[in-house]
Amino acid sequence: MFFAPTVSQLEMFTLVVLLSLACNFLVAPVSSVTDEGSVLLTLKKSIITDPEGSMSNWNSSDDTPCSWNGITCKDQSVVSISIPKRKLYGVLPSELGSLSHLRHLNLRNNYLFGNLPVGLFEAHGLQSLVLYGNSFSGSVPNDIGKLGYLQTMDLSQNFFNGSLPATIVQCKRLRALVLSHNNFTGYLPHGFGGGLSSLEKLDLSFNQFNGSIPSDMGNMSGLQGTVDLSHNHFSGLIPASLGDLPEKVYIDLTFNNLSGPIPQTGALMNRGPTAFIGNSGLCGPPLKNLCAPDTHGTSSPSPLPFLPDNYPPQDSDDGFGKSGKNKRLSTGAVVGIVVGHVVGICLLGLFFSYCYSRVCGFTQDQEEKGFDKGGRLRKECLCFRKDESETLSDHVEQYDLVPLDAQVAFDLDELLKASAFVLGKSGIGIVYKVVLEEGLTLAVRRLGEGGSQRFKEFQTEIEAIGKLRHPNIVTLRAYYWSVDEKLLIYDFVPNGNLASAIHGKAGLATITPLSWSDRLKIMKGIAKGLVYLHEFSPKRYVHGDLKPGNILLGHSMEPHISDFGLGRLANIAGGSPTLQSSRVAAEKSQERQRSLSTEVSTGRLGNGYQAPETMKVVKPSQRWDVYSYGVILLELITGRLPIIQVDNSEMDLVQWIQLCIDEKKPFSDVLDMYLAEDAEKEDEMIAVLKIAIACVHISPEKRPIMRHVLDALDRLSISSD
Numbered sequence: 171m172f173f174a175p176t177v178s179q180l181e182m183f184t185l186v187v188l189l190s191l192a193c194n195f196l197v198a199p200v201s202s203v204t205d206e207g208s209v210l211l212t213l214k215k216s217i218i219t220d221p222e223g224s225m226s227n228w229n230s231s232d233d234t235p236c237s238w239n240g241i242t243c244k245d246q247s248v249v250s251i252s253i254p255k256r257k258l259y260g261v262l263p264s265e266l267g268s269l270s271h272l273r274h275l276n277l278r279n280n281y282l283f284g285n286l287p288v289g290l291f292e293a294h295g296l297q298s299l300v301l302y303g304n305s306f307s308g309s310v311p312n313d314i315g316k317l318g319y320l321q322t323m324d325l326s327q328n329f330f331n332g333s334l335p336a337t338i339v340q341c342k343r344l345r346a347l348v349l350s351h352n353n354f355t356g357y358l359p360h361g362f363g364g365g366l367s368s369l370e371k372l373d374l375s376f377n378q379f380n381g382s383i384p385s386d387m388g389n390m391s392g393l394q395g396t397v398d399l400s401h402n403h404f405s406g407l408i409p410a411s412l413g414d415l416p417e418k419v420y421i422d423l424t425f426n427n428l429s430g431p432i433p434q435t436g437a438l439m440n441r442g443p444t445a446f447i448g449n450s451g452l453c454g455p456p457l458k459n460l461c462a463p464d465t466h467g468t469s470s471p472s473p474l475p476f477l478p479d480n481y482p483p484q485d486s487d488d489g490f491g492k493s494g495k496n497k498r499l500s501t502g503a504v505v506g507i508v509v510g511h512v513v514g515i516c517l518l519g520l521f522f523s524y525c526y527s528r529v530c531g532f533t534q535d536q537e538e539k540g541f542d543k544g545g546r547l548r549k550e551c552l553c554f555r556k557d558e559s560e561t562l563s564d565h566v567e568q569y570d571l572v573p574l575d576a577q578v579a580f581d582l583d584e585l586l587k588a589s590a591f592v593l594g595k596s597g598i599g600i601v602y603k604v605v606l607e608e609g610l611t612l613a614v615r616r617l618g619e620g621g622s623q624r625f626k627e628f629q630t631e632i633e634a635i636g637k638l639r640h641p642n643i644v645t646l647r648a649y650y651w652s653v654d655e656k657l658l659i660y661d662f663v664p665n666g667n668l669a670s671a672i673h674g675k676a677g678l679a680t681i682t683p684l685s686w687s688d689r690l691k692i693m694k695g696i697a698k699g700l701v702y703l704h705e706f707s708p709k710r711y712v713h714g715d716l717k718p719g720n721i722l723l724g725h726s727m728e729p730h731i732s733d734f735g736l737g738r739l740a741n742i743a744g745g746s747p748t749l750q751s752s753r754v755a756a757e758k759s760q761e762r763q764r765s766l767s768t769e770v771s772t773g774r775l776g777n778g779y780q781a782p783e784t785m786k787v788v789k790p791s792q793r794w795d796v797y798s799y800g801v802i803l804l805e806l807i808t809g810r811l812p813i814i815q816v817d818n819s820e821m822d823l824v825q826w827i828q829l830c831i832d833e834k835k836p837f838s839d840v841l842d843m844y845l846a847e848d849a850e851k852e853d854e855m856i857a858v859l860k861i862a863i864a865c866v867h868i869s870p871e872k873r874p875i876m877r878h879v880l881d882a883l884d885r886l887s888i889s890s891d
Contacts, residue, residue: 206248207235209265213251217260224256247271254300255279257705264289272296278324279303291316298322302348303875305329315340324348326373327878334358334379339365346371350398351874357381363389373398375422375872376864382406383428388414398872400424400448401860407431408452413438424448425860431461447831459834571659573648574636580606582650585614585659598740603662612647613663617656617740625651628742632658635735638707642699644722644732658739663722663730668692671723672805683844686851688727689806690883693858695729696721697880700799703734704792704876711735712790716798717779717812718805778812778822783870793870799879800824800865807859809842824866857886 203211207230214225228238236243242250248269258280264287266272272293278300285308286301296317307329314320315337323341326348333356334349344366354377359365363386370392380403388411390397397419405427412421413435421437422445429451432438443456453461571582584606591603599616606612628651636646650657666675674681684692696716703711713734720733781797801812804823814826821829830840838846841855848855861882867873874882 203230203232204234204246206269207232209268210235210238210241210248210251212263212265216263217258219259220256222256224253224258242274244271250274250276252276253280257281259283262287262290266290267292269293270295274298274300276300277304281305283307285309286311288313293317295319300324301328302326303328305881307331309333310335310338312337314338317341318343320344322346325352326350327875328352329881330354332356336360338362342366343368345369345392348373349377350375350872351878352377354379358384360384361386363387366390368392370394374402375399376401376874378403380405383409383412385409385411388412390415393419396420396422398422399426401864402426404428408433408438410435410438412436421445425863428452432457443832444828447828450834458832571648571650574633575645575647578648580610585612590614598736611662611664613644613660615658615660615736617658624742628656628739631735631738631742634708635739638703638711638734640699640702642695642729642731643702643734644730658736660732663724663732665723665725665727668718668721668723668729668802671727672718672809673811684727684806686845686848686855689845690854690858691727692721692723692729693803693806694880694883696731696799696802697876697883699729699731700795700876701880703731704795710792712792713795713798714790716795716802717777718802721802778824781870782868791870792875793873796865796873796876796879797870799876800862800873803858803862803865807842807845807855807862808840809844827863854886858883 210228211230214228217225220226224239226239228235232238234243234246235241235248236246240251240253241248242252249271250273251266252274254276255278258277260282261284262277262282266275267287267289270293273295274297275293276298279302281304282301283305286306288311291311291313294316297319298321299317300322302324303326305328306325309332310325310330312335314335318341320341321343322345324346327350329352330349331353334354336359338344338347339359339361342365345368347366347369348371350373354374356379358374358379358381362384367389369390372390372393373396375398379399383399383404383406387409391414393415397415400422401424403426404423407430408423408428410433413433415421415437417437419437421441424444424446425448428446428449431454432446432452434455441456443458446452446457453459571578571580571585585604588604588606591605593601593603593613595601602614602616604612604614632646632649636649639645644663645661646658647661648659650659665671671682671684700713700716703713711734713731715733715737716731720731722730722732724730779798779801781794783791784794801823804810804827805812808823808827810823810826812823813820814823816826816829827840837852837856840859845851845855861874861879864872864874865879
């Protein structure tokens with residue numbers, strides 16, 4: 171049934187319409203921003219999270235966007251958008267291409283994802299496109315050829331795939347093309363060298379480009395620095411025209427599938443073998459393998475590019491990851507070694523017997539019962555000063571324990587009455603395993619015994635560390651500070667450290683080998699912990715001393731990074747800053763001398779885990795941790811110690827791997843002998859080895875960030891499922 175509206179209803183409807191129009195008329199002038207401002211607000215809407223408020227002053231009520239954060243204008247037109255390293259999470263809208271005066275777009279080191287919108291390339295005046303260090307994926311659109319004024323394009327450290335569009339050669343003004351650490355595939359476009367003759371910087375490393383290297387690349391006469399084509403699948407001969415590049419240019423062709431003789435022309439002459447390693451088919455100077463008269467650039471395949479078919483026998487291994495020498499020892503030498511070991515063991519037995527009677531002081535009855543005079547479980551007895559073997563309460567003043575976690579349900583009195591077992595000691599202090607009466611197990615580290623003048627500094631530092639919460643980082647639960655005692659209370663991690671898991675424990679002849687699946691789990695867990703420290707912790711921390719000895723293993727062999735910030739806390743707790751700094755300086759000086767004696771030419775530190783630049787740079791960098799992580803990967807793959815004895819000299823693990831590559835040793839010589847049972851996982855092992863080699867690159871800038879390392883390991887796991 172239809173009802174006709176009454177007059178009063180029509181009047182009411184008319185009034186509502188008029189009021190609505192009036193409101194629109196009054197409100198409309200509020201949004202007075204220019205068309206370009208509206209486009210930028212579209213970008214703001216496309217950003218899902220902006221934790222640092224980078225776009226907080228982007229308001230539609232402004233007359234112009236020229237005062238907005240990250241925006242630069244010229245003649246009231248937007249010419250630059252630059253918001254790097256601000257943790258922006260979102261996508262790019264295609265509307266950005268309508269900014270006709272846009273010259274520079276810099277959004278590096280954020281969390282942007284998705285494809286590059288085709289509409290972006292309608293900004294024909296764009297001169298620089300810098301998007302490295304994000305999570306973009308997909309292919310680069312063919313419309314890239316529309317950017318005739320483009321001079322810089324850096325898309326490195328993303329997840330781009332597909333082939334490089336042929337239209338890239340139309341960007342004839344391009345001076346810097348950086349595409350490293352992506353998943354690009356296919357051949358380089360025809361005319362790549364001739365079309366991009368203005369290039370000054372070219373980095374295509376760590377992709378999956380294949381086919382031959384374009385012969386016209388020799389036309390790029392403006393190239394400078396390093397031309398990096400490494401870690402791809404380029405095949406065939408090295409074009410002799412590469413020698414036409416400026417002689418100062420370093421051409422990095424490592425880890426491809428290149429074959430045949432190395433041309434001895436121009437920029438290719440007088441290069442060391444390191445520029446060509448990882449190409450099993452290459453021959454001739456500067457490599458040791460000469461070209462056979464009938465060679466046509468082919469060679470039989472092998473598990474790794476540097477693995478020949480004929481190779482020397484695998485080095486012997488003593489079960490603790492230490493390589494023996496290749497030469498056989500004479501009978502007299504063997505007898506001498508055995509006698510020496512017997513005498514040494516006897517002397518050590520007498521020495522420990524003396525320490526036991528003088529220091530430990532346990533009675534026969536106590537040893538049998540396993541309890542001390544106070545009824546508590548006897549502590550592990552080692553040869554150290556007597557005051558170090560006493561209970562914690564012997565030295566602690568009765569101040570309050572400071573909890574850093576709401577779940578801390580014990581107090582100082584319970585802690586001091588608990589059973590304590592010495593786990594280990596170092597220059598930073600003793601570590602105890604402490605078992606409370608209700609069964610809770612903790613790890614307690616005693617720090618220095620200095621004064622209390624730096625308490626506020628200690629408090630600030632430790633409470634910042636106490637806020638870190640991640641499954642792969644050991645949790646600091648509480649602390650205690652007094653004039654004579656400083657204690658750090660952590661969760662106890664039961665399965666020892668990674669160093670013992672790889673190489674065995676001192677004094678034990680047997681070792682339980684880690685399976686490949688456990689090793690891969692450990693690799694990924696460490697990477698997750700470092701990503702958290704580097705990108706999601708409040709101060710984007712650097713660990714600075716990462717090594718297997720401070721990676722603890724849980725019940726299921728999950729890794730927990732420990733000792734984070736410990737050096738800083740020990741420095742503060744050590745009392746007099748002057749005395750402490752002098753001690754630290756002396757220790758660093760001794761360490762430097764040891765490292766110089768190990769390897770002067772490379773500048774690497776003697777412990778094998780620290781990056782080469784730590785000898786020169788004072789301020790720690792996240793790239794230091796990446797290098798250390800790379801060494802740990804090598805250690806997990808090879809089962810070798812970080813310092814290796816080769817003939818009569820020592821070298822670190824990174825140098826040894828490079829030597830194996832140079833000498834074309836088979837993968838079986840590189841691989842830990844305990845991983846032989848996981849032969850079906852060899853492809854994974856090779857992939858991890860390549861990741862490790864990338865992490866220990868001598869140039870910090872060429873090392874991947876930990877987020878991309880973790881992504882690579884995750885993709886590896888997915889592909890193997």
